[in-house]
Amino acid sequence: MSGGVDSAVAAARAAEAGHDVTGIHLALSRNPKSYRSGARGCCTIEDANDARRAADVIGIPFYVWDLSDRFHEDVVEDFMATYAAGRTPNPCLRCNEKIKFAAVLDRALALGFDAVATGHYARLENRPDGVPELHRAVDDGKDQSYVLGVLDERQLRHSLFPLGDTPKSEVREEAARRGLLVADKPDSHDICFVADGDNAGWLREKLGERAPNHGGEIVDDESGEVLGRHGGTYGFTIGQRKGLRIGRPAADGRPRYVLDIEPVSGTVRVGPHERLAVTSIRGEQPRWCGPAPAAGTRLDGPDVTVQLRAHGAEHRAVVAVAEDGMDIELLDPAHGIAPGQAAVVYDGTRVVGSATITAAERARAS
Missing domain, CATH: 2.30.30.280 (Adenine nucleotide alpha hydrolases-like domains)
Structure with missing residues (x-):
């Protein structure tokens, strides 16, 4: 429970569905003021208090787990190192991969819980053989399946996304009906550990001579x-x-x-802008949201697309699976693609997997 409206309603829905729910807030900084300030839905003492009040209204136990050391090592340090190497990272993907669905999930399973439920806007569907599939949310404008494209089959089996079938406006209305004071709380934006949203200034201060x-x-x-x-x-x-x-x-x-x-x-x-057009991408460190395709597999169906930013457009693509990654041919050129970003592959609404972009080939000049 981050302290925002989405995780509060997700917890309420999980409890109402009959699950034995415990609310967990993550302390990601030993000095919360060094991260986000203000009511932004992440990382502050205000947010912890908002989450605790929501848990009281729902009637579930509430705890704060200190994962600040793990978060700093796996997310913040990775963010700084990636920028220092001339690449552009997405810390939200790294947080989902390393913190929420790794450190938190592992601890939860060890304590006897069955799953981690979050307020992410995405859907899970089970195939006839029981394998879970990750799909886009009903609300396209709030869909967060891109930042969940790093989850593997095991993690998906132990995940719940109670909001995936609901538009955001209805979630806020539901929060108000339930008496949750976060119903009108603004959504969090930017990067949670960059207090003022000035990425370049934060990096300048933290990296300096490093x-x-x-x-x-x-x-x-x-x-x-x-x-x-x-x-x-x-x-x-x-x-x-x-x-x-x-x-x-x-x-x-x-x-x-x-x-x-x-x-x-x-x-x-x-x-000039036209020099930014990219037609092919190399992705490494693949993560598959289900059984991994064999090397040599080509994903080239009519519904195969690639998304290259959290709120970016889909691009029709042909994806060739390799032993150590994937080679992506973009049928619709993309602009401004940087190494370090994630390429998330879809087949229709289903998330197939993701990879970290290591190289992007520009379109030939006409």
Whole structure:
């Protein structure tokens, strides 16, 4: 129970369905003020109190589990290291993989519980052979199956997502009917451990001299002209337009975007938007939401798509499964794809699996 409306209603529904429910709030920082401040639905003392009050209304036991050390090592440190290496991570996927459905689930099973229920917007369906499948939520605008694409079959067997069949507006109405004071609490946004939402500023403060190269040049990728200097490659992500501070427009008057980041040399390469178009992707460290397809399998049905951002569009694709990952051909080019992001593969509404992007090949210039 994060302290937000979704997990509160999920807990209430699980209890109403007859399950023996215990509410768990995760203390992810030994100094909560160093993470999110304000009522944002994650990581603060306010949120812990909101979760406790919701548990009291529902009538279930409530505990706080301190996972701050594990969270810092598996999520925060990974976030910093990935940015320092010139890649763009998604800490929500890492938190689901390493914390909520690993550390929490393992402890829950050891204590005799059967499953972890969360307020994520996703659905579980069982195949005739009993294997669970992860599917998109009914509410497309709130669907969170992308950030759950790292869950394997074992984790899905011990998971419950009570909100997957309900639009968010109805969840808030239900919370109000149940007397839950979080019914109108704003949704959490951005990254929970970046207090003010300024990722670049947070990374600058935390990384500093730890980055492989904390300064370098901003270079026009077409002409090779040096356009300016920056204070650290960790302040940039591929596809970024704002905050480049290059001082003057391109000769054609069009804006420039970050095309490549070279953390060793400290070079950030920029160019026009059309140079961001990507047609093929290499993904490694695959995670399959069910039995793993054999190496050599091609996923190329009419409903096969790939999603590359948490709230991004789906792209029709052909996926070739390899021993150590997957090679993805995008039938609909994508823009601004960065190593470190996750590629989540769907067949219709079903999540097939995911992989971490290690390389992206741009479309050939016409």
